[in-house]
Every structure is written in C-alpha cells, then in structure tokens.
Amino acid sequence: MKPSITAAVIASCLFIGLPTTTVADSEDVVVENAWARASIGVNRPGAAYMTIRNNGTDSATLVGLETPLSMMPDIHETKTDANGVSSMAPAGDIMIPPGESVSLEPGGLHAMLMRPQIKMVEGETFPLTLNFADGGTLTVDVPILGISARGPEG
Amino acid sequence: MLALALYIGWWQVDGPGAPELVAQRPLPLTQMEFRMTDQVGSMVGPTTLLGNPSIVFFGFTYCPDVCPTTLSDISGWLDDLGDGVADMDVVFITVDPERDTVAAMAEYVSYFHPAIQGWSGTLSETARAAAGFRASYEKVATEGDDYTMNHTASVFLFDSEGQFAGTIDYHEPREFAVPKIRRVLTRTEEETS
Numbered sequence: 001m002k003p004s005i006t007a008a009v010i011a012s013c014l015f016i017g018l019p020t021t022t023v024a025d026s027e028d029v030v031v032e033n034a035w036a037r038a039s040i041g042v043n044r045p046g047a048a049y050m051t052i053r054n055n056g057t058d059s060a061t062l063v064g065l066e067t068p069l070s071m072m073p074d075i076h077e078t079k080t081d082a083n084g085v086s087s088m089a090p091a092g093d094i095m096i097p098p099g100e101s102v103s104l105e106p107g108g109l110h111a112m113l114m115r116p117q118i119k120m121v122e123g124e125t126f127p128l129t130l131n132f133a134d135g136g137t138l139t140v141d142v143p144i145l146g147i148s149a150r151g152p153e154g
Numbered sequence: 155m156l157a158l159a160l161y162i163g164w165w166q167v168d169g170p171g172a173p174e175l176v177a178q179r180p181l182p183l184t185q186m187e188f189r190m191t192d193q194v195g196s197m198v199g200p201t202t203l204l205g206n207p208s209i210v211f212f213g214f215t216y217c218p219d220v221c222p223t224t225l226s227d228i229s230g231w232l233d234d235l236g237d238g239v240a241d242m243d244v245v246f247i248t249v250d251p252e253r254d255t256v257a258a259m260a261e262y263v264s265y266f267h268p269a270i271q272g273w274s275g276t277l278s279e280t281a282r283a284a285a286g287f288r289a290s291y292e293k294v295a296t297e298g299d300d301y302t303m304n305h306t307a308s309v310f311l312f313d314s315e316g317q318f319a320g321t322i323d324y325h326e327p328r329e330f331a332v333p334k335i336r337r338v339l340t341r342t343e344e345e346t347s
Contacts, residue, residue, distance in 0.1 A: 037222055040215070040261055047218035072298060078219050080324050084308035085290055086220045106223035107325040113218070115298055147265040150226045 026136030028056030183316030186286030214250035
C-alpha cells in the first residue's frame with residue numbers, strides 16, 4: 001500500500017468516526033450536582049462526585065473519563081466489609097438504564113482523579129468528560145469545593 | 155487413622171467447624187503500647203488520651219474518598235456537640251507514615267474541625283497501634299507505580315479511663331453517631347462528678 005493511500009484510509013476513518021460523537025443514545029444523559037474537593041498539592045489523588053441521569057429510552061454505558069486535571073481518571077468504588085475495612089477498586093463500566101440515574105457520592109462510586117497534573121483550588125472548576133459506549137461524550141464543569149466539603153452544597 | 159485425625163483437626167481449625175471470624179474489640183487504652191508524634195511535634199501515645207473521652211480512627215492523607223469523608227463527618231458531629239467536645243481528644247492516626255509526615259498530617263488536619271489531631275509514627279509503631287485497636291491495614295499497589303491503603307474505617311470511642319466505649323461505623327448517619335458520642339461524654343461527667 002502506498003503512503004498516500006494509507007493516509008487517505010486513515011483520513012476517511014477519522015471522518016466516519018467523527019459524527020458518532022454527536023448522534024448517540026448518550027445525548028440524553030445529563031449530569032447534576034457535580035462537585036470535587038480541593039487538594040493539598042498535586043501528589044494526592046482527587047475525587048469528584050455527581051449524579052448521572054439517563055433521560056433517554058435506551059440504556060447508556062459510561063466507559064471512561066478524561067480531564068486535563070488528571071493523567072489517569074477512572075471510576076472507582078469504595079467498599080467497606082463486615083469488619084469495617086474499606087478498600088477501593090476500579091468499578092468497570094457503569095450501565096445506566098433508561099429513566100434511571102447513578103450517584104457518585106462519598107463512600108461509594110467516585111471519579112478517581114489519579115496522577116493529578118494541577119492543584120485543585122477551592123472556588124475553581126475543571127472540565128471532566130464522560131465517555132459512553134456508543135461513542136458519545138459529555139463534558140461537565142466540576143466546581144471545586146473545600147477539602148472538608150460533604151456534598152454539592154459544601 | 156492419622157488421616158482422620160488430621161481431617162478432624164482441619165475441620166475444627168480452618169474448615170466449616172472453625173469459629174466465625176468476628177471483628178475484635180479494641181484493647182483498653184491502658185493496655186496499649188505505642189509512641190507517635192502529633193501534628194505539633196509532641197510525643198504522644200495511648201496514655202495521652204487518658205483523663206478525657208476520646209475518638210480515634212485510622213486513615214491516610216492520600217486517600218481521596220473515605221478519609222476526607224470521615225474527617226468531614228466527624229467535624230460535623232463535633233459541630234453538633236458544641237462545647238461538649240472541649241475536653242475530648244479526637245485523633246486521626248495515619249496508616250501510611252511513609253508519606254504522612256508530621257508536617258503533612260499538620261496541614262491535612264488543619265482543614266477540618268480544630269479538635270482533630272493527626273498522629274504519625276514509625277512503621278513498627280503504626281503496627282503496634284493498629285494491633286491495640288484491632289484495626290487492620292494493607293498497602294495495595296495501583297497503576298503507575300503508586301499505592302493505596304486498605305484500612306479499618308471505623309471510628310472508636312473510649313471513655314476517660316481508656317475503656318473501649320463503642321464503634322461508629324464508616325459513614326454512619328449523624329443522627330446515630332452524635333448520640334453515641336454524647337453518651338460517652340455524659341458517662342464521663344457522671345464518673346467525675
């Protein structure tokens with residue numbers, strides 16, 4: 001295959017790939033009450049919380065996160081066992097049935113912001129993009145509250 | 155015959171006949187032994203907590219979810235209790251002393267209720283403290299050469315004489331947590347009056 005043809009194939013793939021981000025079932029997904037805690041420095045991982053509501057007629061599956069704030073954002077889940085020991089693990093894909101919502105809240109599911117690139121400063125916001133299985137994306141601005149915040153109201 | 159004896163031994167110790175594992179109660183503070191440094195650099199240990207009722211819990215400052223939530227919850231309980239907490243010791247002990255230096259603990263606790271102290275020790279003193287409280291913790295590797303800590307997230311209550319006075323489970327609602335603390339405070343008042 002000649003280089004010019006390879007480039008054309010890649011270009012056409014990119015072109016075909018683009019529209020799927022705008023026409024997707026996940027376009028009926030909305031994010032409510034997003035918030036995060038401020039960080040101390042840039043060494044500690046951060047966490048963000050929100051309610052993800054699927055107003056569509058098909059299920060939507062959250063498969064990943066992107067943000068300039070963190071090199072490795074991922075949905076994690078905290079679990080506490082019968083002996084009171086808490087642990088965290090990647091939650092995998094999150095399926096949201098039509099008409100339902102999933103809450104990311106302290107002590108359960110959260111957007112884990114690993115290897116942060118920027119200090120999270122109270123009063124600022126950062127963009128967080130949710131990637132869905134159908135190729136759709138949703139970007140929300142997450143307000144950064146104080147380190148001792150307990151919920152979206154502070 | 156030997157096989158049968160071994161089988162019976164297995165059944166009673168590790169097999170289905172083994173007693174069910176139950177979370178053990180912490181020792182009285184008077185029977186614990188460990189030395190740590192608090193957020194202002196003072197040497198502290200379990201006997202530092204005698205004379206006042208106390209609240210003790212384990213965590214680490216690189217913990218994005220459970221620990222800030224616990225410290226926020228406790229800050230809220232202390233706000234509700236108002237002046238009653240003036241004589242209470244509230245201690246956050248790190249299970250990750252390699253990253254949580256005295257300075258790191260001092261900065262971290264400064265963002266929460268002013269009554270909350272931050273204690274850190276050497277790895278061996280941390281192990282001794284956790285053993286006394288019957289708390290457990292474990293370093294777990296994560297992606298990108300990093301690590302996190304699994305740890306007991308319960309909050310332990312002690313009376314002024316160092317006797318264990320109950321546990322508040324992680325993220326227990328305020329309407330249950332605050333009366334538990336108030337009972338310990340009231341009991342202490344009765345003992346001293």
